[in-house]
Amino acid sequence: MAFSKKEDESGLSSYYNNKTTIIQEARVFNESPISPRKCRALLTRIVYLLYVGETFGTQEATTLFFGTTKLFQHKDSALRQAVYLAIKELATTAEDVIMVTSSIMKDMQPNSEVIYRPNAIRALCRIIDPSMAQGVERFFKAAIVDRNPSISSAALVSAYHLFPHAKDVVKRWVNEAQEAVSAKSAGYFGGTVSGGSFFGGGGGQSAAQTVPSSSNITQYHALGLLYLIRQQDRMAVTKMIQQLGGGKSGAGTTLKNAMALCMLIRYAAKVMEEDPNVQRQMVDLLEGWLRHKSDMVNFEAARVICEMKNVTSGQLTKSIAVMQLFLSSPKPVLKFAATRTLASLALSHPTSVAVCNVDLENLITDSNRSVATYAITTLLKTGNEASVDRLIKQITGFMSEISDEFKVIIVEAIRSLCLKFPAKHAAMLTFLSGVLRDEGGYDFKRAVVEAIFDMIKFIGECKEQALSHLCEFIEDCEFTKLSVRILHLLGIEGPKSSQPAKYIRFIYNRVVLENAPVRAAAVSSMAKFGVNSTDEKLNNSIAVLLNRCLDDVDDEVRDRAAMYLKVFKTEKLVEPYIKEDSVFSLAALEAKLVSYVNDAGSSAQPFDVSTVPKISRSQAALDAARPSSLDTIGVPATKKSAAAPLPPSAAEAQSAYAEKLAAVPSFASYGAILNSSAKPVQLTESETEYQVTCVKHIFREHIVFQFNVSNTLPDTVLEQVTMAMQTEDSGLTEDFVLPIPSLSAATSPGIVYVSFTRDEPEEYAIASFQCTLQFVSKELDPTTGEPEADGYEDEYQIEEVELSAGGDYIVPSYTTFGAEWDRLKAGPSLTETFGLGTSMESLKAACDSIIEVLNMEPLGGTEVPTSTSVHTLQLSGLVTGGGGKVLVRCRMTFSQGVGVTLELGVRAEKQDVCQLVVNAVGG
């Protein structure tokens, strides 16, 4: 009754369901005697408002909440159910909700035969705080095993929600949950009443006495709780699956609820993914479920098999047969599910899916466009080259009838098809340019534009045509982002085409007609035409056009135009500003800028940008692709395991070190760090009781060794931990050691700093150090946990620490090798020839070891030799402390018996840098 009332109201004016009105009308809660009908209607409206997204302030919610608690005095069970629904919704915003605890507990007494007992249980878990979970344990244990499925379900679901807050208490209910999951059958209970919908939320609860459900949904809820309790323990989950799975054929299972079985199948999938060893037995179970009487279970099992890692085509046959059956089912949901799974499977196993092609063909004309979309995309992936044209014609027919989301799926399919059958590019390009003119949102247009970008990148023949399609598109494009991207691409690809001039008109039109970001992009794009073209006439026209842009209303556009005009006139600026292929490493740039801003003394001098390492554009794109935390949150956990996040780059690690060092007062006077080692050097074996790693920090006049010491012994504490460093090389004088006062397993790793002064800051001192860890070892008293008074002095020998050219003085930096090499021709240089001997068994090994020793950036893919006998390796780096650039050209030959012969050519901005490099290789 209340339900139908709500339906009527939704059509009424917003006045009736207005928050203020409802708060006004909440007076009815305090009336005497209470009118259950009025109160129910009002409660329904409150819940409705919350449901449609209205929010109540804390004060408002609290007033309403206390109003509803007055209704506990009424016996009307429909009203009481409505009260519980409202309490559940208001519990999150109202204050002092704990007030109703005792009242609710009175309603959920084991002997109370009231219809609203499940509602009381569900409301209780929303209002109690975790510390009280212990107090309600008895009620919950009894309710979970109650013979009435509604009560049992309510208790299980509530326990599920309580679990995150009161793990220890809920864990003790595992036996009851186990009992609930294996209950033979709910059957019919004479005299018991069960109420409410099983999904707790909505308002479908009627006051009429309902028949007990025979759906066994309790099993589903119990299984969910069992898994939640056991999910950390893979063995227990595996056991649970086998136990409930019911033997090889799956016939012996006690689970009667199809949803519970589906859940079990998902758990099985998860276990398989984590532990490939159980795959065999799980697949047996899954194949049994393929023959279950419920469609839902069949589908779930088939889907899991299809999504299994390393699935063989033999394993797939049975599940594909199930899917094929679904394809001709009259139920749209089955058709949809099957086509969707097949569409994703077709990516990895097109030949296995191909057996369904005939059925899929029939679905192309299906009245449900979602099914048709998936059918077509599957066919595109499984089909052969001959059928492509026909399919594309089919798609064009109904593109206008499907939603953007599905259009994107189709465009993605076409995109991968382009790369598979490059010969068909003409048809596909026509299709793409066709849909580009259709109505559609940003996501759809972006998908199309990216597909065309891909074609330009990988299929050379279609480039010119694709570019002209894009030109037409930006003539009438409402998305600034897309216009900017297209203009950028035109700037890169346009000048290489046979007739660059024809694009200029399109680009200049943007300058006249569009908003500021697009105009700025168009200016940059035009400038690239001017610089890259050798046609004098074209260059002049572009200069004229850019001159007109100088009058633009937007600063950015004017600035860009002015800069490019300047660049045109000065030949040597072209290289760094327009053609340059490298960018600064942003993390390193940020760290340097922060230290520059923080250091008051440095502000007298301009920021020295030449010390910031550069990376290539492809490297920068890789860095940008690292998943941000925002991306990873939204991804459902059940999806295929996401690619492991990339480790933080060297530059980021350095900025972290800099922060740590800045916190030590002794180093405050040292100035900015010139360089830190990219990653810590391991000085001990990984399984020893004391573990030491070393990071070196180079300052202008000092060198600081940072030893990260870990004590892995739980029952000893190390005091006065220091590091003794001895060297036979000259050039460095030890200043002081900062010891760790006390180091236990819990406080590990601690840091010992050892500081040295560089006697000649201009020279690159090379040294190797004998290192000994010295400490006082004390046992921990096992009862008190306090260290004993007496300890003994001890030493621990660790591996040598090297201070060398690569990694300590030279950092990798990206540059354009050919041009830089020529530029440095006049500068200091050094050439030396080495025989690396037969220890290097190939050119590849020689390249790897040179890159490792020098720690410089290999350029142009030269780190991978293409020939087995002759190779040239090109390396580039930056020398710390204003040493400038250094380039190395290694020409190598390899012959059997002689090994690798190396001619090392070094060009740098300073002579001693050249010497440093040669010594590093020779030494």
Add this chain to the structure above:
Amino acid sequence: MAGFFSTFLSWISGRVFFFSKTAEIAIVGLQASGKTSFVNVIGSGQWSEDVVPTVGFIFRKVRKGNVTLKIWDVAGQPKFRSMWERYCHGVDAIVFILDSADPEKFNTARFELHQLLGQPALTGVPLLLLGNKNDLDGHVPVKDLIRDLQLDKITDRPVSCYSCSMKSQHNLDIVLQWLAGRSH
């Protein structure tokens, strides 16, 4: 349909027992003074040594003769005392229960009582003060209760004070009589 029926039924029952009366009562007081015991005793006549502390409130309906008592039994722990007022709104009487064998708490009790009665919305609502647990040795007699709780300063409402015991059910009859007198 069901709604119509229940309305009809309540109308019928209202007519049939037209001579029946009701009183709505709020019971407050410090924790462990015997509020829930009081409700149990007048409701079912059962007294028990261990009663679980009330969290929030419990609502009970008790029938004595032709009088129906609607009782709000509100928790007495400090964090709930600010909420007494909500449940005293619109009642026919406030019953304040005091552990008369624990004089150390009298100061707190006096403060809370006068704090509650100071609420403008509760002006005129009759107050019954019960000095519970008079079966224990060393309990404070009624005269001293009146003095210690400064009942003489309350002038804006009828005030009564009895000494009683839930355990021995001493004076329970006059308490019920007083409550029945508030019904209408």
